[in-house]
Amino acid sequence: MVPTNPMEKSSLFPSGTFLFLLLVLLNVSASVAAPTPESVYTSFLECLTNYTKAQDQVSNIVFAQTNASFSSVLQAYIRNARFNTTSTPKPLLVVTPSEDPHVQGAVICAKSIGIQLKIRSGGHDYEGISYVSDQPFIILDMFHFRNITVDVENEVAVVQAGATLGEVYYRIWEKSKVHGFPAGVCPTVGVGGHLSGGGYGNMLRKHGLSVDHVVDAKIVDVKGRILDKESMGEDLFWAIRGGGGASFGVILSYTVKLIPVPEVVTVFRIAKSLDQNESATELVLQWQQVAPHTDHRLFMRLLLQPVSSKVVKGQRTIRATVMALFLGGADEVVTLMGKEFPALGLSKENCTELSWIDSVLWWSNFDNTTKPDALLDRDLNSASFLKRKSDYVQNPISKKGLEGIWEKMIELGKTGFVFNPYGGKMSEVSSDATPFPHRAGNLFKIQYSVNWDDPGVELEKNFTSQAKMLYSYMTPFVSSDPRSAFLNYRDLDIGTNSFGKNSYEEGAVYGVKYFNDNFKRLVKIKTEVDPENFFRNEQSIPIHPGPDTGAIKSGAGKLLHLTLYWSVMVKVGWLFILELFI
Incomplete structure (x- = not known):
């Protein structure tokens, strides 16, 4: 029976209860308000x-x-x-x-x-x-963290995370003309991200990855403590040498072992195209057979680009360019290539002998009059529009396969490839020595590359779609189960972890591609050192699922939890309030 006297209804809900509900609602509302x-x-x-x-x-x-x-x-x-x-x-x-x-x-x-x-x-x-x-x-x-201390006597350098690779190379060169460090060819790349993701450059076949030469590190953990190799322990030290430092803390510095470089090195660049009676296809076929297996001192990067034909106006063709660094003299590499790679047609006239620091400038596309201090230029506010993806190739691509790839590249319009050969030292280091797993068994790594100059949603959609379509076309030619990817070539297309969640399942989608079997160990370490998942991003290492872990402990999780609680309390509160006046 519904009471007709309003006072009878109100007696079921004392004023104290009503005020309490209002206070709860107001308190929860304040606690979950979007931060300004x-x-x-x-x-x-x-x-x-x-x-x-x-x-x-x-x-x-x-x-x-x-x-x-x-x-x-x-x-x-x-x-x-x-x-x-x-x-x-x-x-x-x-x-x-x-x-x-x-x-x-x-x-x-x-x-x-x-x-x-x-x-x-x-x-x-x-x-x-x-x-x-x-x-x-x-x-x-971290750009103020750029101090670099080079100790030539002990052949080490302490490098803060905000230093650039160009600054590292320059500071080493200041102290020694016969020492270097194996890292990337782009001088404005920051050390923190480069090394924590693995780090590689044009000496990887002789000396391996950057992280293979990290002997100590300093990191701020989730508790705000500064830890070095000894205090962080073996597992965390392992994780931040290729597993992505931002999943585990804030890298302050790395201590790296310097490597010897000869007084004279040799560089060369040779390009061939499909439309000039120059067998670019034959060049690529031979490159696959030679580049991963030749002398460890030789690194030959292969660039493949769709370009306008110089022979037939209005048509597109494929240009294949070999860029190389040889840790030795020109005569030796010319003789070597004559025996192993005749399709390249290398002569001494194609070669330039340089000091190692000048070869760094050459690879950075500076002209031959540039002084080493150009490496100190951080080149700020100079970004272009770009999209990158990655793959690993474990079996040579056939002539028929290459010809199909050329057709697809020309059809799409602009997306090109960078092939980086492995072998050498890369095949000698165990796949679990660091989180970076892509060692023996890989012939080369592919970078899919497309750049454009003008802003616009439609332009971006067009060019990123090109990269995705070429990536899809390459499926039969690359690694599988998993289809591997390189962490430092970040690619959100291969999977993301939703914000506010700690989904092991979502994390495993991209995590296994980046880290293969090492992913499970990374998750275990992450769960131990950052159980509340504070250090997170769209592709960070997740924590183990379980009753005592998850995003509910993180700031985002608390906000999500309170938001859900707020929505429930609002509904319940309004039901109580409505009941008062029914």
Whole structure:
């Protein structure tokens, strides 16, 4: 029976209960309100000031969106123009630490207010995940961490995470003309991301990966502690040498072992095209047989590009270009190629003998009059639009297969390949020595590459679709079960982990492609060192699923949990309120 006296109904719900519900609703509402840039700035700055005890200094390294320098600091290290548009999500803050306590405090304070922390060293991650997110986030930009200490006597260098590869090469050259370091050919790449993802360059067949020469490291963990190799333990030290440092903490520095380089090295570049009676197809067939198996001192990168024909106006053709570094003299490599790679047609006139540091400049496309100090130029605000993908090839591609690939490349229009040969030292290191698993059994790695100059949604869709279609076409020619990929060639197409979740299943989709059998060990280490999944991004290492782990402990998880709780409480609360007046 429905009561007719309103007082009878209200007696079932005392005023105290009603007030309590309102207070709960108001409290939950306040706790889950979307963070504003102003509130985050105030909370973060107060926390960081209390931690570092240096208010004036801290205020100079934290850039709110209202700061006049915010945009210039944010954009300086954006290396892919796809993520430098007005619609690109912006961080609530950019923090630019210059001392270890700044980094420690940033980790502690971001965690305390439940905001995602993105870590950027050079900004060359192809998908921009170090400086873009669909959720509220802070960027910890390490570009001030650029100190490099070279100890030639002990053949080591301590390199901070925000240093660039060009700076590393230059500082080594300052101290020694017969030492170097095996890392990438792009001088503006940041050390932190490059080494934590594996790192490779044109000496990998002789000396392996960058991480194969890391002998110590310093990292800030989720508790804000600074750990070195000894204090972090064997597992974590293993993980941050190829497993992606941003999944486990903030890399402060790596200590690396220098490698010997000869006083004279040789470089050459030879190009052939399909339309000039030059057998580019034969060149590529022989390259597959020679490049992964020849003298370990020789690295021959192969570039394959669809270009306008110089023979038939209006038609497209394929150009094959071999770029090489030989750790020795020209006479020796010419003789070697004459025996092993006659399709290349190498002569001494094609070769240039240089010092190792000058070869670094040559590979960076500087002219032969450029001085080594050009490597110190960080070339800020110079991003083009680009998309990259990767694959591994374990069996040579046949002539028929190559001819089909040429047709597809010409049909699509612009996407090209970079083939990087393996073998040599890469086949001698165990696949589980570091998280980077792509060692013996791989002939070469493919990078899919497309660049464009103008902004626009349709242009981006067109060019990224080209790369995806060529990637799909290549399926029969590349590795499978899993179809492997290289972490430093970030590619969100191969899988992502939804924000606010710790999905082991989602993480395994891309994780197994990047790390093969090493993925499980990485997950185990991640679960031990960061059980609340604070250090996360769209392709970070997930934690083990279980009742005591998951995103519910992370700031994002708490926000998600409170949001769900809020929605339930609102419904329940309104039902109570409606009941009062029915």
